[in-house]
Every structure is written in structure tokens, then in C-alpha cells.
Amino acid sequence: MPVDTGIIGSRTAPHSVEVERGRLRFFAQATGQQDPLYTDPDAAGAAGHRDLPVPPTFYFCLEMDNPNRGRFLADLGIDLRTILHGGQTFEYHAQAYAGDTLTFETEVTDVYSKKGGALEFIVRATHVTRDGEPVATLTSTTVVRAELASTTVVHDPKAAT
Template sequence: MFRRETKGFSATPVTVRVERGRVVTFARLLGETDPVCSDVAAARAQGHPDVVAPPSFPMVVEMLAHEERSRQGAPNPTEVIGCDFRRLLHGEQHHTYEGLVYAGDEVSVETTVVDFYDKRGGLLEFVILESTIHHDDRGVLVRARRTLLHRLAR
């Protein structure tokens, strides 16, 4: 069961670097056909400083932040809230974009436990997490909201 007393917890903000190889590989795996996501020359020809991360790339940035917190010995939200990965499902993901993420960016990521709720008479329990991806010069780039759930035993 989730530790509901952790509502409001904010994980240690960490800085991660968006590597070009990760962006290009991610774009290709998605089947992204816009060359600004995989070709530096095409991106620069359109006024971008480097390749542009595809719209769903913030999920990768959140995973990199998780890895960085672990490397630093800082607690991650999934640990703090008590995720049981044997029962954990991904409910939904929503991104609000305020700027583009580029290869080469160093961004800070902060994640907060927003809320918990139940459905199906308590057989499903949900947690809402919000992450902010921020660039020092360009401000907030992405606000990500995701819902995770436990499917509990009857």
C-alpha cells in the first residue's frame, strides 16, 4: 500500500544532462520523422541550437533524474511512497510544454507527491506525481503529471 502520509513530499531537485545520442535514439525508436529530432544540421537550419527532444522525451528525463537521485543516495518518490513494483501499473501521463528540450541542455528536475485516492472499493489505489523540468536560462520547459496505481489483492 502507498504511504499516504508522504503527500506533499518533494524529491531532492537534481540536474541531468540531455545527451544527443539519447534524443536521437529515442526519436528513431518512436518512428519520429521530423529531422529536427535526429539531425543536428536540420535542427540548426530551423534555428534550434541542437536536436529537439520529441514530445514524450520528458519521461526519459524523469528516469535520468531517478538514476541521478539514486547515484547521490537521495530518496526517490517511488521509494518514499512505497511502490510495490509487483503490483504497480502506469495509469496516465500528461505533459504541459512551456519550452523545448534540446540535446545538450542541463535541466533540473523536481518531483512532488500531489495526491492519493482509491477506486473500486479500495481495490485500486492511485498516486499523482508532478515533475517540473527547468532550464536555468529558459525557465520551466515541461510540467509532467503522472498517475501510478497499485492493484491490491482482494
């Protein structure tokens, strides 16, 4: 079933997340970050930051805190087994820090198809703000593979061979 282009412009309800130092330290460790700027508030302060800075791709982790993150595709009736991650970009407007409360709101910006409708693309932009001011824009593309008719072959042991 084709994705309805009428969803372009639709938005999710905003959700807010407080950036925690412990999560930033864990992210730095998990990604192999050795710079104490991302784990030590004193080192961050010496570098001119007011607290631990949020690393660029950490916004994606915070976006995943949306309590309704799976609802969008479910509401469209899209089977999760048919989706692929098609790409992601980040645009930065301001530095965020531990202790900040960031608000995430996602908007569908495009829907299009390729390969005669076999692949459909949903492009969404997540606007990240702090106190109403832009911090980052995360753009992601979800690819939906057209569901094929069942090709499962069931072997019937009673059938003649």
C-alpha cells in the same frame, strides 16, 4: 495497507541530466521519426532551432535517469508487483535542446482510492526546469492494487483425495 495521504506535497530530491545529441538521435530512430530536424543539427538550425530539439515524450526518458527512481515506492512499502501505470500527461512551457542541462523534481499532488480501497492512486507532478525556468511538467498516476490474502493452493500429495 492504504497509502498515507500525508505524502501529498512531499518532493523528491532534484536530479539534473544533460541532454545529449546521441540519445536524441537514438530516440528519433527508435520511434521511427523521419524528420531530420531531430537528428541533424544543420536541419534543426535551418528550422530556427539552436540545436536538436527535445521531442515531447523524451522528457520521460530523461526522468528515468533519476538515480533514486525506485526509492519512492520502496520507501512507502509498496510491492512493485501491485502497481499499474494509470496514466501520464505532459505540459510544455519552453523548448529544450541538446546541450541543455535539465533539472527534474517530483512532487506528490494527490492520493485517493476507488473500489472501496481496492485501488489506490498516487498522482505525481515532475517539474522540469532549465536554469530555474520551467520547461515542462510531467504528471503521472500510479495505481496500487490492494494486496490480497494469499490464494495460493499448495497440493499436498500425501493428502487424501
